[in-house]
Amino acid sequence: MDRNIKTVLLSEEEIHNRVAELGKQITQRYVGEDIVCIGVLKGCFIFMADLVRCIDLPAAIDFMVISSYGNGTSSGDITVKKDLSRSIEGKHVLIVEDILDSGHTLTFLKQYLAARNPASIEVAVLLNKPSRRQYPVTAEYIGFEIENEFVVGYGLDYAELYRNLPYIGILAPEAYAS
Numbered sequence: 001m002d003r004n005i006k007t008v009l010l011s012e013e014e015i016h017n018r019v020a021e022l023g024k025q026i027t028q029r030y031v032g033e034d035i036v037c038i039g040v041l042k043g044c045f046i047f048m049a050d051l052v053r054c055i056d057l058p059a060a061i062d063f064m065v066i067s068s069y070g071n072g073t074s075s076g077d078i079t080v081k082k083d084l085s086r087s088i089e090g091k092h093v094l095i096v097e098d099i100l101d102s103g104h105t106l107t108f109l110k111q112y113l114a115a116r117n118p119a120s121i122e123v124a125v126l127l128n129k130p131s132r133r134q135y136p137v138t139a140e141y142i143g144f145e146i147e148n149e150f151v152v153g154y155g156l157d158y159a160e161l162y163r164n165l166p167y168i169g170i171l172a173p174e175a176y177a178s
């Protein structure tokens with residue numbers, strides 16, 4: 001285990017099993033339909049790759065990059081750095097995010113995409129931190145509800161590191177204390 005990880009919160013196996021369940025749920029929800037999966041980079045990249053392989057539907061894949069500015073948290077204004085490459089008008093959209101925290105990103109994104117008249121918008125998140133919510137938004141498909149811990153791995157970073165850990169770990173305080 002990485003020496004900066006205090007505890008493994010979710011093992012590879014737990015994540016693998018839960019992602020497969022989410023994929024089945026999503027497949028059943030949209031049976032007979034096509035979907036567009038929209039990943040929000042960078043945090044989504046591993047979850048998205050695993051999830052879409054558990055969805056048994058015709059699925060187009062697209063990505064967005066968005067940034068928040070402000071007081072160092074995600075409560076500032078949001079800017080779209082990379083937009084979709086195709087129209088989503090009339091399509092069933094599934095937003096794929098690694099973590100739902102304050103809800104600011106998702107609130108922005110749902111409004112932003114709704115303006116393009118998709119047939120529907122639903123959201124899949126691997127991790128949900130309900131105790132951190134500042135905006136009244138939720139996801140239809142949630143991998144795990146977690147406490148307010150500093151989690152990294154499986155796509156989630158601290159200072160751009162740890163995204164490649166195959167599990168979700170809690171970062172040791174000495175790894176981010178300066």
Ligand code: PRP
Nearest residue numbers: 041042043074099100101102103104105
């Ligand atoms: C994270 C995560 C979500 C957002 C959630 O992205 O991927 O997009 O924060 O936080 P919120 O609910 O408070 O808006 P981050 O800005 O860390 O970028 P990254 O995906 O590149 O790691």
